[in-house]
Amino acid sequence: MKANIKTAIPGPRSIELSKKRSATVANGHGSVSGVFIDKADGSNLIDVDGNVFIDYAGGIGTMNIGHSHPRVLAAIKEQVDKYIHPCFTVAPYELYVTLAERLSELVPISADCKAAFFNSGAESVENAVKISKSFTGRNSILVFSHAFHGRTQMTMSMTYKEDPYKKGFGPFIPNIHRLEFPEIDLDLDRLEIDPKSIACAVIEPVAGEGGFIPASLKAMMQLREFCNEHDIIMVADEVQTGFGRTGSLFAMSQFGVEPDIFTLAKSIAGGLPLSGVVGRAEIMDSVHVGGIGGTFGGNPVACAAALSVLDIMEDEKLPQRAIQIGEKINTMVKGIMNSCPWISGIRGLGAMQGIVIIDKDHEPDKEHTSRIHQYALENGLIMITAGTDGNVIRTLMPLTIRDNELDQSLEILSNALRVP
Numbered sequence: 001m002k003a004n005i006k007t008a009i010p011g012p013r014s015i016e017l018s019k020k021r022s023a024t025v026a027n028g029h030g031s032v033s034g035v036f037i038d039k040a041d042g043s044n045l046i047d048v049d050g051n052v053f054i055d056y057a058g059g060i061g062t063m064n065i066g067h068s069h070p071r072v073l074a075a076i077k078e079q080v081d082k083y084i085h086p087c088f089t090v091a092p093y094e095l096y097v098t099l100a101e102r103l104s105e106l107v108p109i110s111a112d113c114k115a116a117f118f119n120s121g122a123e124s125v126e127n128a129v130k131i132s133k134s135f136t137g138r139n140s141i142l143v144f145s146h147a148f149h150g151r152t153q154m155t156m157s158m159t160y161k162e163d164p165y166k167k168g169f170g171p172f173i174p175n176i177h178r179l180e181f182p183e184i185d186l187d188l189d190r191l192e193i194d195p196k197s198i199a200c201a202v203i204e205p206v207a208g209e210g211g212f213i214p215a216s217l218k219a220m221m222q223l224r225e226f227c228n229e230h231d232i233i234m235v236a237d238e239v240q241t242g243f244g245r246t247g248s249l250f251a252m253s254q255f256g257v258e259p260d261i262f263t264l265a266k267s268i269a270g271g272l273p274l275s276g277v278v279g280r281a282e283i284m285d286s287v288h289v290g291g292i293g294g295t296f297g298g299n300p301v302a303c304a305a306a307l308s309v310l311d312i313m314e315d316e317k318l319p320q321r322a323i324q325i326g327e328k329i330n331t332m333v334k335g336i337m338n339s340c341p342w343i344s345g346i347r348g349l350g351a352m353q354g355i356v357i358i359d360k361d362h363e364p365d366k367e368h369t370s371r372i373h374q375y376a377l378e379n380g381l382i383m384i385t386a387g388t389d390g391n392v393i394r395t396l397m398p399l400t401i402r403d404n405e406l407d408q409s410l411e412i413l414s415n416a417l418r419v420p
């Protein structure tokens with residue numbers, strides 16, 4: 001469906017709900033738009049005032065297969081009719097095991113793999129760290145600038161950006177060491193600890209919240225070599241890059257090196273809360289029984305949805321579609337860059353593209369980025385921004401977006417980017 005805006009944005013019903021929200025919902029949980037949603041379908045969000053938007057946020061990257069995909073809905077409904085949550089710790093069920101089997105085969109690791117499931121991206125990273133500590137007997141963690149790994153105490157400590165993610169929430173977990181995100185080379189000169197104390201190095205192949213910055217192929221190889229040399233577990237945090245977004249099911253297969261562990265979440269289950277750690281079996285098995293788990297981890301309804309997501313990825317060739325989408329965005333942005341000196345560039349992989357906005361002094365321009373964002377919203381395109389300086393427009397649209405919707409959304413985006 002094409003975007004169709006009928007009211008001022010936000011519309012009257014959204015404004016009414018915003019007032020109720022202010023009175024009842026904790027301030028700390030922000031929302032980037034004041035638009036309340038009534039329905040979602042494919043690439044569209046339809047608000048409570050009947051406005052139709054094209055969704056470039058995709059639930060912050062959870063909706064790669066699109067909203068309300070009929071096959072996911074059918075899988076969810078079928079499972080709900082059987083049972084909702086016996087809890088894998090109490091009474092296991094086949095869906096969990098089948099999903100572990102399929103993901104273990106699909107991740108680009110040639111050794112035998114095993115998996116465990118949790119609820120959120122943060123929990124998957126947290127558990128990857130626990131598993132790495134258990135396997136190596138070490139307690140330091142290596143992370144990078146611009147990293148975002150979540151909001152729990154551990155993952156917040158691993159995250160880079162201070163405001164809003166860490167402000168006022170210290171002290172942080174010790175033994176976390178940070179290097180520059182390796183856009184070109186891995187800069188090990190700044191490492192101030194003995195590499196033999198590092199349990200794991202956690203890297204996003206494309207820094208997501210940090211501004212859609214791809215790591216270089218060379219740096220990823222250097223990191224692999226460094227990990228090999230010092231027996232460090234290499235963890236690829238593919239919470240945002242996974243499930244077709246970058247042009248392959250997992251971004252790491254484009255880097256020519258195998259990590260030891262993957263952390264997965266967001267688009268894994270078509271919008272239901274599920275996350276996974278998938279990695280080399282000997283590492284995954286190093287934790288004692290009961291050492292990992294959780295009440296809701298690997299919920300069967302979410303597992304059923306996740307299995308159908310994997311089928312859809314393959315049948316609808318969504319990783320390939322991500323490449324086409326990325327090319328179209330690049331063509332549009334490169335076509336208007338000459339007349340928009342505030343666009344300093346576009347970067348990313350596949351359909352994970354970030355458009356960088358700067359001011360006259362070539363400094364990040366968060367305010368201009370917000371104006372672009374607002375124009376797009378008022379004209380039917382819901383987007384979110386990214387970047388340590390908040391000056392990157394990012395694309396996380398459903399990969400199922402139809403050609404006519406993509407064309408219209410690119411027209412809105414192109415007009416928005418021209419806003420001075």
Ligand SMILES: Cc1ncc(COP(=O)(O)O)c(C=O)c1O
Binds near residue numbers: 125149239240
């Ligand atoms: C790379 C990465 N890791 C971890 C997380 C945390 O995921 P969640 O918000 O599901 O806890 C995110 C969320 O944006 C992410 O992008």
